[in-house]
Amino acid sequence: MDNKRYIARHVVELPKSGIRDFFEIVSKMKDVISLGIGEPDFDTPWHIREAAIYALEKGKTHYTSNLGLLELRRAISRYVGQNFSIAYDFESEIIVTVGVSESIDLALRALINPGDAVLYHEPCYVSYHPSVALTHGIGVPVPTRAGDGFSLNAEDIERAWRPGCKVLMMNLPCNPTGGTCDRGRLEKIARLAVDKDLIVLSDEIYSELTYEGSHTSIASLPGMRERTIFLHGFSKAYAMTGFRIGYACGPAALIEAMMKVHQYSMLCAPILSQEAAIEALLRGEDSMKAMREQYHRRRDLIVRRFNETGLKCHMPRGTFYAFPDVAATGLGDREFAYGLLDSERVAVVPGTAFGASGRGFVRASFATAYEQIIEACDRVERYVQGLGKSRRPASGG
Amino acid sequence: MMADSPMNPVLKLLIEGGQLSTAQMARVAGLSEAEIDRHLEQLKKDKIFLGWRPVLDLSREAAAHSAVRAVIEVKITPERGGGFNRLAERLSRFDEVESCYLMSGAYDLLIFITGPSLQKVAGFVSEKLSTLEGVLSTSTHFMLRSYKEGGYLLDVPTESSERLKVSP
Numbered sequence: 001m002d003n004k005r006y007i008a009r010h011v012v013e014l015p016k017s018g019i020r021d022f023f024e025i026v027s028k029m030k031d032v033i034s035l036g037i038g039e040p041d042f043d044t045p046w047h048i049r050e051a052a053i054y055a056l057e058k059g060k061t062h063y064t065s066n067l068g069l070l071e072l073r074r075a076i077s078r079y080v081g082q083n084f085s086i087a088y089d090f091e092s093e094i095i096v097t098v099g100v101s102e103s104i105d106l107a108l109r110a111l112i113n114p115g116d117a118v119l120y121h122e123p124c125y126v127s128y129h130p131s132v133a134l135t136h137g138i139g140v141p142v143p144t145r146a147g148d149g150f151s152l153n154a155e156d157i158e159r160a161w162r163p164g165c166k167v168l169m170m171n172l173p174c175n176p177t178g179g180t181c182d183r184g185r186l187e188k189i190a191r192l193a194v195d196k197d198l199i200v201l202s203d204e205i206y207s208e209l210t211y212e213g214s215h216t217s218i219a220s221l222p223g224m225r226e227r228t229i230f231l232h233g234f235s236k237a238y239a240m241t242g243f244r245i246g247y248a249c250g251p252a253a254l255i256e257a258m259m260k261v262h263q264y265s266m267l268c269a270p271i272l273s274q275e276a277a278i279e280a281l282l283r284g285e286d287s288m289k290a291m292r293e294q295y296h297r298r299r300d301l302i303v304r305r306f307n308e309t310g311l312k313c314h315m316p317r318g319t320f321y322a323f324p325d326v327a328a329t330g331l332g333d334r335e336f337a338y339g340l341l342d343s344e345r346v347a348v349v350p351g352t353a354f355g356a357s358g359r360g361f362v363r364a365s366f367a368t369a370y371e372q373i374i375e376a377c378d379r380v381e382r383y384v385q386g387l388g389k390s391r392r393p394a395s396g397g
Numbered sequence: 398m399m400a401d402s403p404m405n406p407v408l409k410l411l412i413e414g415g416q417l418s419t420a421q422m423a424r425v426a427g428l429s430e431a432e433i434d435r436h437l438e439q440l441k442k443d444k445i446f447l448g449w450r451p452v453l454d455l456s457r458e459a460a461a462h463s464a465v466r467a468v469i470e471v472k473i474t475p476e477r478g479g480g481f482n483r484l485a486e487r488l489s490r491f492d493e494v495e496s497c498y499l500m501s502g503a504y505d506l507l508i509f510i511t512g513p514s515l516q517k518v519a520g521f522v523s524e525k526l527s528t529l530e531g532v533l534s535t536s537t538h539f540m541l542r543s544y545k546e547g548g549y550l551l552d553v554p555t556e557s558s559e560r561l562k563v564s565p
Contacts, residue, residue: 023563036563126565175565294413301425347563370417370425 014130018353022337026347033376035364036347038175040239040320042367044276045287048238051279052272060271066263067255068096068247069274075281076247080232084207084217086225092252095259096269096277100205100233100246102262104131104169107201107229107248110257111167112137119160119198120169121152122355123176123323128169129355140165143357146325149314150179154188161196168198170218173206176354176363177323178316183216190221199254200228205246208237208288210318211296219249226251229258236320237288238280245273295320298366298373305377306364309384320367323351327360329387337362343386344379407436408445414548452547465518466495466511466540469526470504472533481505484531493521504536515539 004012019036026032043049067073073090081087088094097103104127112118114136120128122141132139142160144150152170168189173180181189193200200218207215219228233246248258262268280288299316306313306324313324326336333350340346351358366373406426410417419437423430440446455461473484481499485506489497496509508526512518518539527535543551 017565019563019565023561026562032562034562037561038564039560297409297425300427304427305424349563370415370421374421374424 010133010136014133017126019126019349022347022349022353025338026341029341029345032341032345032347033368033372033379034347035366035368035373035376036349037365037367038321039241040236040291040367041369042239042291044239044243045280045284047287048240048276048279048284052243052276055272055275060275062271064096064268064271064274066259066268067094068269069271069278072096072274072278072281075278076249079281080230080249084204084215084230085220086217086230086249088230088249089252093255094247094249095255095262096245096247096274097262098246098266098269099235099244100203100231101127102266102269103229103231103233103246103248103258104128104201104203105134106258106261107231107254108132108135108137108167109261110254111199115164116167117162117165118167118169119157119165121171121174123150123174123351123358123361124169124355125171125175125203126353128171132169137167138164141355141357144174144177144179145357146177146312146314146323146361149317150174150177150323151185152179152181152189153185154192157189158192158196161192165196166199167201168193169201169203171203171205173210173215173316173318175206175319176321176349176351176358177361178314178319178321180210180213180215180317181218182213183221186216186218187221190218190224193218193227194223198227200224201231202228203231205231205233206236206319207232209292209295209320211292211299212315212317215318229254234277234280237292238284239291240273240276240280243270243273243276245269245277295366298368298370301370302364302366302373302377305373306380309377309381311380311384320365322364322366323358323361324364325361329384331387333358333360333362339387340380340383344383346376346379346383405436405440405445407433408440411440411446450547452549454543454546454549454551456543456551464511464513465515466509467518467522468538468540469508469510469522470536470538471506471508471526472535473505474531474533475505476531484529487529488526491521491525493518493525 073094076094077088077090108131112135117138117140118132119140119142121144129139140160142156144152202218204217218224219230229248229250231248234240302322303313303315310328311324311326313322316322326333329336333352337348337350348362348364351361410422419430419433423433475481485497485499493510493512494508495511498507500507522535522537
């Protein structure tokens with residue numbers, strides 16, 4: 001029996017994740033140094049884990065309000081107010097979700113009618129285009145470039161814009177490029193959003209991991225609070241990926257619409273993760289800063305080594321990803337990544353996994369111990385030098 | 398003045414608690430090994446960096462002699478002019494004393510000592526420590542088992558991590 005014929009058309013049409021097949025190969029290999037991991041290598045700080053254990057001991061095993069624990073929403077309201085200069089009412093303007101991923105899904109489902117178009121920058125997080133497609137929306141990619149650190153330009157958004165565009169999705173600092181936007185550029189984007197009447201979904205999950213300058217949220221700019229859904233979570237800054245906990249803040253009507261979807265699907269985020277999140281917000285700053293400082297040094301190391309090796313690499317201003325250009329090796333990004341894995345047992349993710357404009361780049365995560373980064377960079381160097389040698393005889397040299 | 402000058406890059410790496418060799422430190426900090434050595438020398442000169450010390454779990458090594466460790470709370474009489482310092486420094490010079498701290502609260506000095514046997518440690522306390530002029534009383538606690546040493550958890554089984562090798 002052909003069960004496949006039952007599968008919904010838009011699901012059949014979803015492209016396979018560019019990471020999936022790569023993952024299959026890597027997971028079967030031994031002695032791989034992986035720079036392919038999109039999560040912190042640190043375990044969740046002990047005091048946060050302990051808070052979850054304590055909550056479990058105290059019998060906190062029940063549903064919470066659909067919007068999330070009041071105490072957590074209060075803490076989020078305070079945190080976002082202090083760190084992003086945006087005031088959200090904890091009673092009506094904040095919803096706690098299962099990671100930012102659920103927030104994105106809820107927001108798109110709450111906003112998109114079939115055929116509505118969603119602008120998003122590329123390269124971008126792997127789920128952006130599929131999430132739009134799952135809501136029967138149409139994804140409209142906006143290119144970003146290595147030349148300006150993969151920052152996002154209002155002009156590029158305007159060029160990509162067409163009637164029917166309703167939402168602009170952005171992730172700054174950006175996975176996989178580490179690109180960020182300074183206040184000036186954000187202001188232009190904000191003016192464009194007002195001009196074109198766009199709702200902005202601003203995924204700021206990496207905002208704490210900004211190494212140069214300070215992070216500005218587009219929601220804090222004049223006229224933007226009313227048309228922005230601010231998305232944030234705990235996975236990256238507090239090394240809490242497995243807790244699956246995030247949140248969305250925005251105008252009450254939009255949060256209410258997201259809550260409607262959430263209450264009939266997820267109901268609420270797991271209470272233990274919510275309890276852990278409260279601890280992270282109240283007492284997690286020091287451990288977060290200690291981790292950031294290590295990422296910062298690792299970033300400087302890996303970017304310097306890539307450039308020394310001849311792989312041109314811009315300095316990512318945020319996240320824990322370097323995104324070097326591998327074009328100089330004469331290989332495409334997939335070819336480079338598979339070759340590197342095969343001959344030197346180092347895993348990096350081909351840039352095209354993050355959209356067409358990732359072509360010719362690879363993502364290398366530096367959420368890995370110094371020793372591993374040093375060894376991985378040595379192996380990359382050997383691989384690149386080997387490529388150069390194997391080409392030379394052919395040119396008669 | 399000190400607060401304004403940037404922190405010695407080697408000191409930063411040492412505080413982070415990693416176990417990098419000087420060669421690895423050189424690569425992380427983007428300096429030559431000679432420069433790392435120079436920074437280390439400077440830290441030694443400034444008496445900030447006092448020395449390397451291994452963190453060992455000797456309970457796993459049958460051939461190692463089983464050391465006895467104890468913590469001793471010591472009450473002493475402060476002296477006019479010198480306070481607790483002279484006596485604390487004098488106590489600290491004994492080889493048996495690993496660490497010595499001036500404390501607030503019910504006693505004055507907290508001393509960590511190590512000896513080859515219970516008798517030796519007891520002998521040190523009764524013959525050397527408590528007979529010193531100025532020492533009013535001692536209270537000795539023997540350590541039975543170590544769970545964490547210098548930042549390292551002992552006897553915690555290392556679980557094979559299920560962390561994904563590639564993730565978005």
